[in-house]
Amino acid sequence: MVAFVVSLHGGTPVYRQIASVLRTRILQGTLAPGAELPSEQDLASQFGVGRDSVRDALALLRGEGLIETRRGFKSKIRELPERQRVALPAGGIVTSRMPTPEERVEHDVSEGVPVLIVDGEVYPADRFEVVGAGAERHSTS
Known part of the structure; x- marks a missing residue:
């Protein structure tokens, strides 16, 4: 290198x-x-x-x-997975945060990878991207 x-x-x-x-x-x-x-x-x-x-x-x-x-x-x-798209409805809110231990297991989320919350649904951020006009984004610790 x-x-x-x-x-x-x-x-x-x-x-x-x-x-x-x-x-x-x-x-x-x-x-x-x-x-x-x-x-x-x-x-x-x-x-x-x-x-x-x-x-x-x-x-x-x-x-x-x-x-x-x-x-x-x-x-x-890491192997870079193909990202799937999640549609965000007009006025929808996307929240990002670290997953709970249960979410890590349920969604097979690697350590250090955040999740996206869209309309109450959890998506691993390394495999999903949110698409939609005028999305409002919030990040929590």
Whole structure:
């Protein structure tokens, strides 16, 4: 993997710059599904940053459903599922949040992947996208 120099004085946080580089490599196929990322220490060396910045970047990518992480193992690139569309009725509201343990099991949601709530129905955000004009979006923690 070619080293990338992050800007420590720019307006974009370092972890977001790292996540952006890795995201681009994943989406372009340079990092293929099933491939392991280098260790946190190796990534920190490649980017010239501390491990905390790398951890934050990996957490962001995990939240986007692009990678899987397990304690004691290297992060792996996830297979990118085909996204299904969910129609949002006029005036409908989309809420995003982390799933409950029961929802994770019921909908087979990977750790770190949020869910979308559309008209009371739960959809894993890595497999569904909401379409509809004038959608009002709310995010909860």
